[in-house]
Amino acid sequence: MSQTYYVTTPIYYVNDVPHIGHAYTTVACDVAARFQRLMGRDVMFLTGTDEHGMKIEQAARKNGETPIELANRVVKRFQELWTTLDISHDDFIRTTEKRHEMGVHKLFRQLREQGDIYLGEYEGWYCTPCESFWTETQVGEAINCPDCGRSVDKLKEKSYFFRMSKYAEPLLEHIKTNPGFIQPESRRNEIIRFIESGLRDLSISRTTFDWGIKVPDDPEHVIYVWFDALSNYMTAIGYGSDEEKWQRYWPASAHVVGKDILRFHTVYWPTFLMAAGIELPRQVFAHGWWTVEGKKMSKSLMNAVDPNILVEKFGVDPIRYFLLREVPFGLDGDFSMQALVGRINSDLANDLGNLLSRTSGMMFRYFDGLTPASGPLQEREQALIQATGERMEGYRADMEVMAFNRALMKIWEIVGSLNKYIVETEPWALHKAGKTTELQTSLATTAEGLRVIANAVYPFMPSSSRKILQALGCTLDGDFSFSFAASGCHMEQMPALFSRVEEVPVVQEESPASQTP
Ligand code: ME8
Numbered sequence: 001m002s003q004t005y006y007v008t009t010p011i012y013y014v015n016d017v018p019h020i021g022h023a024y025t026t027v028a029c030d031v032a033a034r035f036q037r038l039m040g041r042d043v044m045f046l047t048g049t050d051e052h053g054m055k056i057e058q059a060a061r062k063n064g065e066t067p068i069e070l071a072n073r074v075v076k077r078f079q080e081l082w083t084t085l086d087i088s089h090d091d092f093i094r095t096t097e098k099r100h101e102m103g104v105h106k107l108f109r110q111l112r113e114q115g116d117i118y119l120g121e122y123e124g125w126y127c128t129p130c131e132s133f134w135t136e137t138q139v140g141e142a143i144n145c146p147d148c149g150r151s152v153d154k155l156k157e158k159s160y161f162f163r164m165s166k167y168a169e170p171l172l173e174h175i176k177t178n179p180g181f182i183q184p185e186s187r188r189n190e191i192i193r194f195i196e197s198g199l200r201d202l203s204i205s206r207t208t209f210d211w212g213i214k215v216p217d218d219p220e221h222v223i224y225v226w227f228d229a230l231s232n233y234m235t236a237i238g239y240g241s242d243e244e245k246w247q248r249y250w251p252a253s254a255h256v257v258g259k260d261i262l263r264f265h266t267v268y269w270p271t272f273l274m275a276a277g278i279e280l281p282r283q284v285f286a287h288g289w290w291t292v293e294g295k296k297m298s299k300s301l302m303n304a305v306d307p308n309i310l311v312e313k314f315g316v317d318p319i320r321y322f323l324l325r326e327v328p329f330g331l332d333g334d335f336s337m338q339a340l341v342g343r344i345n346s347d348l349a350n351d352l353g354n355l356l357s358r359t360s361g362m363m364f365r366y367f368d369g370l371t372p373a374s375g376p377l378q379e380r381e382q383a384l385i386q387a388t389g390e391r392m393e394g395y396r397a398d399m400e401v402m403a404f405n406r407a408l409m410k411i412w413e414i415v416g417s418l419n420k421y422i423v424e425t426e427p428w429a430l431h432k433a434g435k436t437t438e439l440q441t442s443l444a445t446t447a448e449g450l451r452v453i454a455n456a457v458y459p460f461m462p463s464s465s466r467k468i469l470q471a472l473g474c475t476l477d478g479d480f481s482f483s484f485a486a487s488g489c490h491m492e493q494m495p496a497l498f499s500r501v502e503e504v505p506v507v508q509e510e511s512p513a514s515q516t517p
Pocket residue numbers: 009010011012013014016020021022024025050229230231232256257258259260261288289290291297
């Protein structure tokens with residue numbers, strides 16, 4: 001069996017409608033999944049929704065509906081958006097599903113039986129928007145959540161605790177001996193410092209509200225939403241319900257998350273797993289935070305960007321491309337209309353779009369649309385082929401480590417070198433001068449370059465990739481080598497790949513109603 005690759009997005013809360021931040025993580029995972037499939041791996045790409053917890057219960061109450069009614073309604077918005085964005089997930093988990101509850105119970109039971117979960121009393125502070133417990137020192141004199149700055153509630157209740165303190169040392173050891181576990185590097189140091197400052201046992205059940213998975217054999221307690229949510233990565237692939245699938249895909253290759261929830265994924269989650277004797281995921285990758293036109297995206301500012309509107313105005317592939325090209329994966333970025341329009345017009349319409357239309361135009365003019373075999377390669381072609389090979393090697397390496405913007409830059413270097421090659425070889429002049437062999441070489445080289453580009457952009461822009469391949473008369477096969485496979489193929493005349501665009505307002509300001517979940 002081929003090597004497996006299991007990648008996950010966070011499961012998104014259903015009290016909020018999907019915005020560009022959620023789309024970003026999901027598109028990034030989709031790019032990774034599509035690339036790995038193209039490389040022949042057995043891929044499992046998981047996304048889903050986080051439907052339990054106080055936050056969801058409160059949002060539902062505010063809307064005058066039950067939590068499950070809210071979840072059933074909002075989950076559709078996520079699922080529809082993923083269809084719109086051409087997301088190729090293999091599974092979608094909802095934490096209200098039976099298979100999920102079965103796995104959560106299994107994990108809880110095991111940890112309780114072995115004494116890593118015990119009953120005690122919790123006294124401290126709770127931040128509902130973050131679903132986080134905090135100590136007296138952490139909330140400080142202002143009594144605010146150290147993460148989001150909002151006010152916290154005092155809690156005193158009986159609670160089950162997870163013996164997280166016991167796993168602080170083994171976790172530190174794991175992080176230090178596995179440098180790839182937390183990416184990017186800068187975030188790793190932040191987590192190390194957090195663990196070194198000491199881990200307390202974690203309260204993992206609540207008795208003051210109802211909306212969640214009940215503690216097995218003690219239904220007064222509801223399992224803490226993060227214990228519930230994190231387990232989705234196992235329950236979705238059969239932990240507690242489908243042993244064969246579970247064995248096939250675990251451990252996860254990468255959990256991709258926003259930097260806001262890195263601590264949950266690199267402290268809580270691995271300690272739960274260590275306690276259960278389950279192998280840790282190979283990597284947790286924290287990407288950065290998007291702002292909009294320089295401002296934090298938030299409901300109160302009404303400036304969240306609706307990906308549906310973006311897609312409607314600019315098309316799916318340009319949006320996917322922009323999100324991953326604009327900002328190095330791992331760093332913060334700003335969503336600005338000017339940057340988006342600039343990228344679409346210059347990188348897509350001009351550079352790539354024109355390369356295809358020029359090539360296609362000449363191929364029909366001079367060869368009736370049949371890509372010729374190349375004549376003997378001259379120094380210019382050899383240099384181009386070698387540079388393309390090196391760039392594609394770099395591309396593959398970048399894709400393996402989720403350096404998406406670098407991978408795209410390498411593709412665009414190839415695009416640039418092909419455009420330059422056309423200008424330099426002047427096929428129209430070769431034609432005029434009757435130099436047919438050179439003309440064949442020139443167009444065969446350009447078409448082959450485009451074939452390689454189409455394969456390489458596939459993970460980012462699947463439908464544009466297909467259109468380029470269709471125009472070339474070739475198929476998608478993950479062959480990145482410059483092998484003149486395009487020669488002998490019949491090109492097809494196609495409309496322009498990308499159109500030039502102009503700036504339009506897309507912030508949800510226009511329709512605040514669309515912001516209520
Ligand atoms: O945290 N920029 O769900 P959530 C970039 N249910 N990414 C952003 C973003 C922004 N401005 N805003 C949101 C939860 N995201 C939990 C997760 S996992 C077991 C449970 C993305 O709906 C980013 O991936 O609040 C972030 O981590 C995620 O949405 C948070 O989604």
